[in-house]
Amino acid sequence: MQSNDIEITLSDGGKKIFPRGATVREILAATAPGKNGWIAAKLDGNAVDLTKTVEGNASIEGIAAGSNEALVILRHSAAHIMAQAVKSIFPEARVAIGPAIENGFYYDFDVARPFTEDDLGRIEAKMKEIAAGKLPFERSEVDRKDAIRYFSETGEKYKVELLEEFTDPTVSYYKQGDFTDLCRGPHIPHTGYLKAFKLTHVAGAYWRGDERNAMLQRIYGTAFFDVEALEKYLDFLEEAQKRDHRKLGRELDLFSFSDEIGAGMVIYHPKGALIRHILESFEKREHLRRGYHIVVGPTLLKTELWKRSGHFDNYRENMYFSEIDGQSYGIKPMNCLSHMIIYKSKIRSYRDLPLRFFELGTVHRHEKSGVLHGLMRVRQFTQDDAHLICTPDQLNDEIKGIIDFVLDVMGIFGFSYEMEISTRPEKSIGSDEDWDRATKALIKALEEKGIPFHVCEGDGAFYGPKIDVKLLDALDRRWQCATIQCDFTMPERFDLTYIGPDGGRHRPVMLHRVILGSMERFLGVLIEHYAGAFPVWLAPVQAEIVTVTDAQLEFAQQVARELQERGVRVEVDLRSEKLGYKIRDAQKQKIPYMLVIGDKEVTAGAIAPRRRDGTQLSLMAPQKFADLVQKECLESSKGRVGLGTI
């Protein structure tokens, strides 16, 4: 029986009858009068164009301009419009793919000459022209074979390559003006919806992300529904640039790099080294109070050992080797080997387990030159690394214990984070059963903790699956810091055993984990997170003493000595500059407190503290100020670090 009516379920749950073949636009218009802001809709959950005709009973939910889903569609359409502009200016350009991404969109092109900044301006101008033309996005469905023929004739070899891998008999085109693209859609109704956009930069990108393939030219851009949102985003980018840890690292004199020393090697200046020292001693205490043992292993280990662990076969290209007395040695890229050798240094009982070996281990990895990035990607870095060796029964509790540790520490720094599970990669060692057990153990722990996560297939370490914790930095970039890796294979390879209650030898399980990750990367993330204004417990200089005139310098130095005695990290500005000048300087250095001393203070034997946010505290004795700093250190470090405990 074929009725001419269809029943549409609306987003509010109500049902309404429409003639068969009604368009989504008609349905939405009839149900939500006055709302012209629809740009697409979800038909039974799938995003479709407003021009889609509905042929049967269905549920429909409009996608309104301004929603996140609409933004993705707008940006995807912007990519098409950009491709149209590029094709009109550079007819010989071949188009590859052009999706919406997190903060915008891109499109990849195969062109003889790479795009320049000037080209971006021309393309942008052309896009504005196309937008002004309010060209409709027209969808049509074609036979896949016909599509292959069409794109072959037009020379679009990348589209042909994509089409040849598709299995659907039909595919869809989207056409606006004279530009036709292979696309699933949906799109904005017409190009006029593109009102606020900007092409941001151009860079090379491999076809299909594979470095063996041709290098294409990728143009990145972003788009919003209104100019205000675009400007807000551009301001955000500018603000984020001010927080760049490389810039702040230089301005605050924390660290530097030197071409004379080599790429990817950090030099810590006194203030940067002090922050790192504070972090490291904080970590040592946190580990000791959780039952970890601090251990120290060597930097060079015989290549023979790296062969046994599988690093030589699976990680060699990232390692440095050297020869000593005819013996080949490898510089450690990870700390696990010596920890296992320590485990094996004597017979272990089940009563000894779990054993938790912690090391601030400095490792070297030969990262490709192009990936180096400030403190975030370096070639020598120090991990807050630990290896937990336990019985299979203890595994779940140990993983949960590590997760608690991670959450505790992230809470102190105030980071938000995301968790991921990474599974077996192609290049890996161990049996499928062990991988399965290990992966399940990690998932179970996260589930029991009620922590959401998503799975990254094939992203695990070569010896085991892992939970990765990604911190979000000022640019909304995700940085992998903490990681927890479950490993059944290394204990096997190194024949780690313990004596069970039955008197027999048993195989323990090993967990590799870091909390901050690398001290280098974590410091970089911290700098951007705090925009260089470290909380008092981390600030390398907690207070700068500034005098009104040189006449108070003697008293200033006396105060400095007294505060130093009490563990306050204090400096005196000895320059005979005006007070405002010295305040400005301390402010730019983001020092938490400026202690102003004039004749009034000398007479009172006191100081006038001013916070870096500009608030003025009342006159107080140096001792009282030390108490205040102590209190603030403890508060901001959740009771872990006070004065004098570094």
Add this chain to the structure above:
RNA sequence: GCUGGCGUAGCUCAAUGGCAGAGCAGCUGAUUUGUAAUCAGCAGGUUGGGGGUUCAACUCCCUUCGCCAGCUCCA
């Protein structure tokens, strides 16, 4: 590693084949100042390194080191 861009004083940047410069920072002097820049003077360079073209190179070419954006890869 790949594609593109870049490398000038401690920092930020000028100088398009013809005398290497400015501001800030530094130093010296004057000033002795009350909450984000006092004034003056001085000094600061093998223009990342090496090679080449040229009468002449910061400038053009080659090479190497390093940096930046992205791709690929990772803490």
